[in-house]
Amino acid sequence: MKFIYSIVLSTLFPLTACSMRDHTPPTYAPGLGEIMSLSGMRHVKLWYAGQAKNWQLAAYEIDELREGLEEASKFHPTHKSIKTPIAQLISSTMDKPLGQVEKAVNEKDFSAFAIGYDSLTAACNACHQMTDFAFNIVTKPEFNPFPSQQFHP
Ligand code: HEC
Numbered sequence: 106m107k108f109i110y111s112i113v114l115s116t117l118f119p120l121t122a123c124s125m126r127d128h129t130p131p132t133y134a135p136g137l138g139e140i141m142s143l144s145g146m147r148h149v150k151l152w153y154a155g156q157a158k159n160w161q162l163a164a165y166e167i168d169e170l171r172e173g174l175e176e177a178s179k180f181h182p183t184h185k186s187i188k189t190p191i192a193q194l195i196s197s198t199m200d201k202p203l204g205q206v207e208k209a210v211n212e213k214d215f216s217a218f219a220i221g222y223d224s225l226t227a228a229c230n231a232c233h234q235m236t237d238f239a240f241n242i243v244t245k246p247e248f249n250p251f252p253s254q255q256f257h258p
Contacts, residue, residue, distance in 0.1 A: 134180045137191075141241075144173045148229065149246045150254070155210070155218045157256040163210045163218070167203060174199055187236045194235060198228040 147170045154162035178192035187194070202225040209217035222245065229243040249256070 135176065137177055137181045137184050140173050140177045140180070144170055144177075144229075145243065147173065148226070148243060149249075150251065150256075151206070152222060152246055153249050153251070153256045155206075155215065155222060157258065158213065158215060159256055159258040160210050160213050161258065162256065164207070167207050167210065171203065184236070189235070194232050198232045198235075199225075202228045 147166045151163055151166040151170065154160075154166055174195050178190075178195055181191050184191055202221060206218060206221035206225055209215075209221045226243050226245060230239075233239050233241045233243075
């Protein structure tokens with residue numbers, strides 16, 4: 106009980122709890138799975154932004170995807186039994202399709218966007234296959250799970 110109470114306390118008051126136990130607070134690094142879950146969310150939002158021809162929002166989601174992937178290689182230069190460095194896997198799979206979608210967004214070209222989006226999705230899955238996470242399959246979303254965000258410009 107005391108243990109559970111201290112977990113609750115340290116969650117609510119991290120600094121207080123740490124000074125009580127007298128050690129420096131740990132720096133938080135998101136797990137690769139967490140970064141990927143966010144990437145999954147942005148991948149979905151990117152589709153609905155593009156479909157609504159909200160190019161500003163689409164460009165934003167591309168930036169967020171890039172930032173997330175940068176964090177993935179910064180916090181996880183290697184991961185589990187994956188032999189190739191994460192940064193190398195990311196640049197070899199993501200650079201080209203992200204550039205392709207970005208170009209379509211800059212040119213406000215929906216058909217190029219749709220093609221680029223499919224290449225991006227395929228590239229996400231290519232990395233999952235190369236890293237023995239092939240069971241994590243990303244698809245083009247079939248419905249919009251974000252009811253509280255406006256996608257049309
Ligand atoms: C480095 C290559 C790599 C790239 C590129 C990559 N992934 Fe991943 N992804 C992984 C790995 C490795 C995992 C499993 C991480 C773990 O151990 O939890 C994963 C897991 C996931 C998961 C499952 C997360 C969960 O907890 O359910 C999702 C969703 C996901 N990726 C989405 C994407 C999307 C969307 C893209 C493309 C925009 C992408 N990934 C690109 C390597 C990659």
